[in-house]
Amino acid sequence: MADMTEKATKKGRVVVKIEMCKGCNLCIEYCKRKVLRSSEELNSMGYHPAEPDEQMQCNACMLCALVCPELAIEVYDE
Amino acid sequence: MKLKNKWPKYYKKDVVTHYCPGCGHGIVHRLVAELMEELDVGKRAICVNPAGCAVLAYKYFDIDMLESAHGRGTAMATGIKRARPDLFVFTYQGDGDLSAIGTAETIHSANRGEHISVIFINNAVYGMTGGQMAPTTLLGMKTTTTPSGRNPGYDGYPLHITDVVATFPGVIYAERVAVDGPAGIQKTKRAIRNAFQTQIDGLGYSIVEVLSACPTNWKMTPAQSFKWITEVMTTEFPLGVLADRRKKG
Ligand SMILES: Cc1ncc(C[n+]2csc(CCOP(=O)(O)OP(=O)(O)O)c2C)c(N)n1
Ligand code: SF4
Ligand code: SF4
Ligand code: SF4
Numbered sequence: 001m002a003d004m005t006e007k008a009t010k011k012g013r014v015v016v017k018i019e020m021c022k023g024c025n026l027c028i029e030y031c032k033r034k035v036l037r038s039s040e041e042l043n044s045m046g047y048h049p050a051e052p053d054e055q056m057q058c059n060a061c062m063l064c065a066l067v068c069p070e071l072a073i074e075v076y077d078e
Numbered sequence: 079m080k081l082k083n084k085w086p087k088y089y090k091k092d093v094v095t096h097y098c099p100g101c102g103h104g105i106v107h108r109l110v111a112e113l114m115e116e117l118d119v120g121k122r123a124i125c126v127n128p129a130g131c132a133v134l135a136y137k138y139f140d141i142d143m144l145e146s147a148h149g150r151g152t153a154m155a156t157g158i159k160r161a162r163p164d165l166f167v168f169t170y171q172g173d174g175d176l177s178a179i180g181t182a183e184t185i186h187s188a189n190r191g192e193h194i195s196v197i198f199i200n201n202a203v204y205g206m207t208g209g210q211m212a213p214t215t216l217l218g219m220k221t222t223t224t225p226s227g228r229n230p231g232y233d234g235y236p237l238h239i240t241d242v243v244a245t246f247p248g249v250i251y252a253e254r255v256a257v258d259g260p261a262g263i264q265k266t267k268r269a270i271r272n273a274f275q276t277q278i279d280g281l282g283y284s285i286v287e288v289l290s291a292c293p294t295n296w297k298m299t300p301a302q303s304f305k306w307i308t309e310v311m312t313t314e315f316p317l318g319v320l321a322d323r324r325k326k327g
Contacts, residue, residue, distance in 0.1 A: 024100035025300065026304070066263050067260060069095075069097065069099075076082065
């Protein structure tokens with residue numbers, strides 16, 4: 001497990017563009033690594049945007065970006 | 079670190095759409111924009127968009143767009159494609175637009191085998207106008223005009239219009255897919271790619287029906303809507319390739 005975590009640490013990084021996010025939570029639902037959560041803050045449209053919680057766990061699998069209807073997610077890898 | 083998902087070239091930069099949270103339209107828009115780039119047709123593409131929630135799609139796609147009167151999309155696309163066969167012409171329509179008010183245009187453009195592609199968003203309701211029954215509404219489904227559920231004795235049965243046009247010899251490719259999760263989204267992209275490639279190869283008419291969430295009118299969360307598509311909507315509208323006449327062309 002420790003190995004996996006380390007690998008994940010190196011691999012991915014997720015960025016949510018909070019002013020484009022409508023808080024639909026689909027990315028949170030489909031991220032298998034539970035990287036994302038719903039923010040307690042509101043954006044200027046009045047939605048609770050998604051935000052990375054366990055960024056270290058991200059493996060850049062892209063599922064969150066695939067389901068995002070708003071193109072509000074950027075995924076980076078090495 | 080390297081960005082894995084570049085913004086699609088044919089989608090307006092950092093646009094925020096008017097769609098409700100979790101609406102399937104946004105996802106299908108992205109897939110179409112990605113394919114415009116991947117198939118290199120964006121510069122010669124014209125999209126005919128509908129009356130319905132996608133009425134403002136011209137504000138989002140960075141390609142040439144023409145707005146149709148309600149339901150008349152495939153008639154307009156017919157004219158455009160016949161006048162300019164060098165262009166890549168597709169419609170983007172909802173189920174109210176394509177299978178209610180636009181039934182005649184849909185049937186006859188398909189039967190003529192026009193060399194156009196049709197993206198058909200089936201969310202089982204009239205979304206834009208507040209969730210009234212559409213021809214595609216499921217039996218027993220509650221809408222604002224079927225408050226106690228669609229009753230076949232009074233309201234008739236769900237219309238499977240893609241299955242109807244799939245029987246026409248002029249329809250080269252027809253598939254039904256669902257935007258109900260990552261796998262469904264990937265399959266939807268493959269289906270639209272096949273439909274677009276059918277036109278690029280000069281083979282003729284293609285249509286992709288996409289079962290798509292309308293969380294607002296279904297009164298569900300986006301995640302519940304995706305699950306409902308998988309578990310309930312696909313039992314009325316089974317997924318799969320409904321016609322593939324590409325090889326015979
Ligand atoms: C000639 C005409 N009749 C009625 C309307 C009102 N109207 C606008 S959108 C719509 C239905 C849209 O439903 P659908 O095609 O399923 O698209 P959705 O909004 O669900 O994406 C109707 C009846 C109109 N714009 N024009
Ligand atoms: S890229 Fe994959 S692991 Fe990373 S946040 Fe998105 S869904 Fe989760
Ligand atoms: S899927 Fe997109 S719009 Fe929905 S919560 Fe995640 S980032 Fe926001
Ligand atoms: S009403 Fe339904 S189809 Fe229209 S934008 Fe909202 S969720 Fe999407």
